[in-house]
Amino acid sequence: MPRLSYRRALTRALADELARDEAVFLLGEDIQVGASLVTTGLAKRFGVDRVRDTPLSEQAFTSFATGAALAGLRPVIEFQIPSLLFLVFEQIVNHAHKFPLMTGGQCAVPVTYLVPGSGSRTGWAGQHSDHPYSLFAHVGVVTVVPATPADAYGLLVSAIRHDDPVVVFAPAGAMDVRDDVSDLEPVPLGRGRIHRFGDDVTVVAVGHLVHDALAVAEELADQVSVEVFDPRTLYPFDIDGLTESVARTGRLVVLDDANRSCGIAAEIIASVVERVRLLAPPRRVTRPDGAVLPFAPALDRAVQPSREQLATAIHLTMKDSS
Amino acid sequence: MTDADPVRLYRTVRLIRRFEQRAVELVHGGQIVGGIHPYLGQEGIAAGVCAALGTDDVLAGTHRGHGHVLARGADPARMFAELCGRLTGLNAGRGGSMHAADLSIGVLGANAIVGASGAIITGAVWARRRQGHDTVGVSFFGDGAVNEGMLLEAFNLAALWRVPVLFVCENNGYATTMPVAGAVAGSIAGRAAAFGIRAVEVDGQDPEAVRDAAAAAVDRMRAGGGPELIEARTYRFDAHHTFEHAVRLDYRPPDEVTRGRARDPVHIQGERLSDADRAAVDAEVEATVDAAVRFALDSPEPDPADALTYLYASGMTARTGGG
Ligand SMILES: Cc1ncc(C[n+]2csc(CCOP(=O)(O)OP(=O)(O)O)c2C)c(N)n1
Ligand SMILES: [Mg+2]
Numbered sequence: 001m002p003r004l005s006y007r008r009a010l011t012r013a014l015a016d017e018l019a020r021d022e023a024v025f026l027l028g029e030d031i032q033v034g035a036s037l038v039t040t041g042l043a044k045r046f047g048v049d050r051v052r053d054t055p056l057s058e059q060a061f062t063s064f065a066t067g068a069a070l071a072g073l074r075p076v077i078e079f080q081i082p083s084l085l086f087l088v089f090e091q092i093v094n095h096a097h098k099f100p101l102m103t104g105g106q107c108a109v110p111v112t113y114l115v116p117g118s119g120s121r122t123g124w125a126g127q128h129s130d131h132p133y134s135l136f137a138h139v140g141v142v143t144v145v146p147a148t149p150a151d152a153y154g155l156l157v158s159a160i161r162h163d164d165p166v167v168v169f170a171p172a173g174a175m176d177v178r179d180d181v182s183d184l185e186p187v188p189l190g191r192g193r194i195h196r197f198g199d200d201v202t203v204v205a206v207g208h209l210v211h212d213a214l215a216v217a218e219e220l221a222d223q224v225s226v227e228v229f230d231p232r233t234l235y236p237f238d239i240d241g242l243t244e245s246v247a248r249t250g251r252l253v254v255l256d257d258a259n260r261s262c263g264i265a266a267e268i269i270a271s272v273v274e275r276v277r278l279l280a281p282p283r284r285v286t287r288p289d290g291a292v293l294p295f296a297p298a299l300d301r302a303v304q305p306s307r308e309q310l311a312t313a314i315h316l317t318m319k320d321s322s
Numbered sequence: 323m324t325d326a327d328p329v330r331l332y333r334t335v336r337l338i339r340r341f342e343q344r345a346v347e348l349v350h351g352g353q354i355v356g357g358i359h360p361y362l363g364q365e366g367i368a369a370g371v372c373a374a375l376g377t378d379d380v381l382a383g384t385h386r387g388h389g390h391v392l393a394r395g396a397d398p399a400r401m402f403a404e405l406c407g408r409l410t411g412l413n414a415g416r417g418g419s420m421h422a423a424d425l426s427i428g429v430l431g432a433n434a435i436v437g438a439s440g441a442i443i444t445g446a447v448w449a450r451r452r453q454g455h456d457t458v459g460v461s462f463f464g465d466g467a468v469n470e471g472m473l474l475e476a477f478n479l480a481a482l483w484r485v486p487v488l489f490v491c492e493n494n495g496y497a498t499t500m501p502v503a504g505a506v507a508g509s510i511a512g513r514a515a516a517f518g519i520r521a522v523e524v525d526g527q528d529p530e531a532v533r534d535a536a537a538a539a540v541d542r543m544r545a546g547g548g549p550e551l552i553e554a555r556t557y558r559f560d561a562h563h564t565f566e567h568a569v570r571l572d573y574r575p576p577d578e579v580t581r582g583r584a585r586d587p588v589h590i591q592g593e594r595l596s597d598a599d600r601a602a603v604d605a606e607v608e609a610t611v612d613a614a615v616r617f618a619l620d621s622p623e624p625d626p627a628d629a630l631t632y633l634y635a636s637g638m639t640a641r642t643g644g645g
Binding site: 049054055057059060061062063064065066067068069071073075090091094095099100101102103104105106107108109110140142162163164190236 | 380411412413414415416417421423424425426430431433435438440441442443444445446447448449450452453471472475476478479482630631632633634635636637638640641
């Protein structure tokens with residue numbers, strides 16, 4: 001089986017959709033050369049009209065994409081930095097997201113916002129290391145955070161084909177993950193995936209943290225049987241899939257590389273406890289409240305959720321219910 | 323493609339005038355909730371610009387947006403119904419005054435975010451041209467919008483990629499209560515010049531002057547020229563928003579208001595018609611507006627159970643909010 005990196009899976013998804021549908025085109029900064037190493041080769045293959053380098057005008061090109069979508073195209077925007085989403089939150093939320101309802105169903109805005117390298121990139125510090133996916137879940141924009149190459153491919157393809165705006169976070173921590181991939185296919189939005197079955201506790205892990213959760217589950221295998229649930233899409237969330245898992249295990253721990261207050265971990269826990277009576281209080285392992293990632297590598301790591309914290313949370317959850 | 327007929331131009335100006343006056347009455351009567359930003363006094367701009375457009379063209383407007391939608395040819399009855407929040411409204415009662423849209427005639431919507439329409443129209447025009455249409459676009463905005471970075475970014479993008487967008491700045495002298503002199507360093511036309519965008523100033527109270535300036539710009543744009551800007555000098559005859567009818571804000575000197583109202587686009591264009599033509603148009607507009615208001619008030623209200631229908635074009639549904 002061929003081994004495919006997460007980054008190349010994104011490239012493959014873009015190439016396949018550009019080839020499949022004339023309406024698809026890419027917009028972004030330095031994408032013709034492929035500075036993010038995701039759009040590599042696409043300008044040569046599909047032409048600079050469909051792989052368009054933009055000036056540094058995030059707000060204008062984000063709404064440009066909205067206009068192009070209103071006129072029937074399917075733009076994909078690559079953002080160089082996750083925090084650029086703060087600049088264009090207005091354009092995505094107030095316009096792209098609200099147009100279908102505000103026009104009474106007269107239009108669709110199928111734009112994909114791709115953020116390769118979200119979260120910490122070690123050494124890039126405060127303004128390059130955010131993971132603002134909860135904001136988009138909060139406003140109701142479809143939000144996906146693939147963990148594996150196959151899911152990166154399949155979710156990006158589905159995002160591009162989806163008739164509403166979709167934000168795709170490709171965590172820096174997952175970009176170099178490689179996997180044996182036999183056939184690549186679209187992955188449905190809004191459906192989670194159980195990576196590892198277990199009996200005692202369900203760990204929900206977001207994005208690259210799925211790999212950490214799997215490692216911790218292996219480490220603890222002789223003490224506790226851990227199930228690892230990867231939501232893949234944060235909004236709409238596969239609450240049915242997760243409920244099924246937690247109903248079996250009775251315990252819940254969420255691992256989320258984002259700030260704690262109003263983070264997606266809080267929403268996941270609330271949604272589960274509305275439906276399932278747990279054997280122990282749920283726990284979450286997240287970045288601290290209001291975290292700004294500090295520069296020094298040790299500090300950067302200290303703010304991100306760790307495997308040790310996850311192991312501790314699992315042990316405490318088991319203890320609380322014994 | 324320009325419609326040079328002075329009677330039809332007058333009709334559009336008159337229609338917007340009477341529509342807006344009736345809309346203000348409906349606000350006072352409680353049939354329109356939330357109020358409106360009346361377009362009164364500025365009718366000649368929407369009417370003049372839209373007379374220069376063809377069927378393939380697109381536009382996007384502002385919070386003060388009724389005139390743009392009507393001038394483009396939307397059904398006044400469905401427009402009133404929208405303002406009244408009825409199911410028969412252009413947006414099925416989901417948009418209201420500040421979001422009225424009719425995609426079927428290229429109206430990509432009024433837009434309540436100042437400065438937002440320029441980039442959206444630029445993208446829409448670029449996309450339509452790529453699909454083989456000879457589309458040009460119009461982005462209407464006020465003098466307040468020229469200080470929004472998003473609009474200036476759109477100027478750059480449209481000029482850089484030579485997207486034929488007519489940027490129409492309706493300079494009515496104020497952004498809410500802020501006079502232009504207190505807000506705009508340099509000049510409006512100067513902002514366009516900085517991006518290599520050709521800019522002209524026109525008398526926004528004269529519908530034919532606006533039409534001619536727009537027609538010339540549209541001709542150049544269709545011939546392959548890049549975007550252009552028209553600064554239409556105008557005056558808003560009424561409040562920024564109808565809330566001012568209850569709360570008097572003191573920011574426009576009374577003699578300025580009197581002078582501003584003296585230059586009325588309805589009269590300026592009306593003078594160009596014979597008395598008989600003018601009377602006939604007035605009567606027809608009156609009947610249209612009467613019927614439109616009746617249609618709106620007789621129309622059903624949307625069912626609260628459907629409040630979030632249309633949230634997702636993909637057909638996705640959202641979780642409900644109840645316990
Ligand atoms: C980005 C943004 N800032 C502020 C507002 C609140 N607001 C609505 S209309 C308006 C004034 C706009 O002035 P102008 O652009 O001159 O248009 P006019 O109202 O004069 O037609 C303001 C400040 C808004 N809707 N959007
Ligand atoms: Mg103004």
